[in-house]
Amino acid sequence: MHRPPTAEAEVAAELAAERPGLLPRYRAALPGARAAVLTRLWRAFGHEPLPWITRREEYGDGLTLRLADGRRLHGPVPDAYATGGYVTAVHLDGVAYERPERLMTDLAVPHAAGFAAELGHSVASLALSRAGQEDGWPPGPPAHGWEWEQRVVDGHPYHPCCRARPGFSVAEQLAYAPEHRPVVELGLLPVAAEDCLVAGDWPGWLREEGRVMLPVHPWQAAHVLKRSGEGTLAAHPLMALRTLALPGGPHVKTALSARLTSSVRDISVGSVRMAASLSAFGETLAERTDGLLHITRTLGAATAHSPDLAALLREAPEVYAGPGESVVPVAALTGPHSPDWLAAFARLALTVGLRLLELGAALEAHGQNLLVVLGPAGEPRRLVYRDLADIRVSPARLARHGIALPGDLAGRILTDDVTALRRKLFGSLVAGALAATAGGTAALGTALEVSVPQLPSTPDLVALRQEPVPVKALTLMRLSPDVPGDQWTVLPNPLR
Structure with missing residues (x-):
């Protein structure tokens, strides 16, 4: 069968022209990148409610999936919370597949072709990201917050499209992606003040x-707006790609209308309108945590009444570090960690997360939004949370605790649905930040077994102890382009 050129080959050809010195490292990184993406895909096949999988059968250390068309897919039993790339091949009716995009293509289920293209791009971009890591970099402990962020090479720990960046050429990935450590020149686009919605304190140096x-x-300027600005700002890209750190100053969240992992990210007019009050609301919540949580303030937000042309200025998390302390994104806390350290971190994160959930706010506390303040010996002391745009707020719970609901909060952010609230926190914190930091079910279960009994008892804690852990069905969502919003599944509870 004739196959079109793969994303791996296309990236190799571009790399040969753009930066040939990286080509040998890129080729050497491809097998590991394929395994990393295949591991994430196989985890989804093992746990998500995909309609074309009719039965799952475990035999020893193997898992066989019976498909609706009669075929069988076989591989190792997936660890629901493991990271890395331990799945190097799976077998479809006895034929081995090492490349996730080829497996998806030959499965030929609805919407497989588009998803297969994204998987191929994820493999190639991940290999490129790993190739860009120079031996021995960084030479020592990071001196700046953005250096911690640029240590996160593999992207989302569980999404098969962990590094998919469709629409980005190799040159653009090298120029804009944080793991390649560039300095990005942000354009400054002027908008008449009367045509601009501004919230908070937009600084004078941007007027x-x-x-x-x-x-x-610059990607947005070239591909979406198709115009350049007047002047530039030099900035360091963070793991969110569209958010960048100004040297010695705040973080800038820009509009970047490209699909990253699951969705196209923009900055809605509504989020700009709510930015100041949501930031103040976050500070109110943080005051209820006995000093265990800081929430980075949104300093100002502005939009030309378009989600494609907007920006937010936010405090840099490191402003909350004391003498000898470091503020580290949880996604950068790659192991191994001692059981005592994991238990202490889990206790801190769950104490804060469950406290805010009881008050009426469910954080989306995944490894990108959640940061931890580490003491001089590396001990977890406090948390820092950034980007309140996707939290969920319960008016009823807030009222029970005498907390005023900001009048301009509206839309999907508001819900009293207990399932939605718990999904938001548990799916991001337990099945996301804590699981990825632990690296697998056994380590996560041990950390929870030690930390959970020390937490105040609430109905939410009871649910965490006794019920399966909710998590976004990321692959189902990519294979269901006509279904809006998040879709969910559950994972085995590591406490049981």
Whole structure:
């Protein structure tokens, strides 16, 4: 069968022209990248409610999936919470597949072709990301917060499209992706003040003679807006790609209308309108945690009444570090960690997360939004949370605790549905940040067994102890493009 050129080959050809010195490292990284993406895909096949899988059968250390068309798919039993790339091949009716995009293509289920293309791009981009890591970099402990962020090479720990960046050429990945450690020149696009919605305190250095200067990502300027700005800001890209750190200053969240992992990210007009009050609300919540949580303040937000042309300025998390302390994104806390350290971190994170959930706010506390303040000996002391845009807020719970609901909060952020609230926190914190830091079911279960009995008893804690752990069905969502919103599944409870 003739197959079109693969994403791996396309990236290799671009790399040969753009930076040939990286080509040998890229080729050497491809097998590991294939295994990393295949492991994430196989985890989804083992746990998500995919309609074309009719039965799952475990035999010893193997898992066989019976498909609706009569075929069988076989591989190792997936660890629901493991990271890395331990699945190197799976077998479809006896034929071995090492490349996840070829497996998806030959499965030929609805919407498989588009998803297969994303998987191939994820493998190639992941290999490129790993190839860009120079031996011995960084030479010592990071001196800046953005250096911690740029240590996160593999992207989302559980999403098969962990490194898919469709629409980005090799040159653009090297120029803009944090793991390649570039300095990005943000454009400054002027908008007449009367045509701009501003929330909070938009600084004077981004205003000029009746105009508001909006920082614009160069990819956005070239591919979406198709115009350049007046002047530039040099910035370091963070793991979110569209958020960048100004040297010695705040973080800038830019509009970047590209699909990253699951969805196209923009900055809605509504999120700009709510930015200031949501930030103040976050500070109110943090005051209820006995000093265990800081929430980075949104300093200002502005939009030209378009999700494609907007920006937010946010405090840098490291402003909450004391003498001798470091503020580290949880995604950068690659192991191994001692059982005592994992238990202490789990206790801290669950104490804060469950406290806020009881008050009426469910954080999306995955490894990108959640940061931990580490003491001089590396001990977890406090948490820092950033980006409140996707939290869920319960008006009823807030009322029970005498907390005022900001009048301009609206839309999907508000819900009293206990299932939705628990999904938001448990899916991001337990099945996300804690699981990825632990690296597998056994280590996660041990950390929870030690930490959970020390937490105040609430109905939410009871649910965490006794019920399966909710998690977004990331692959089902990519294979269901006509279904809006999040879709969910559950994972085995590591406490049981």
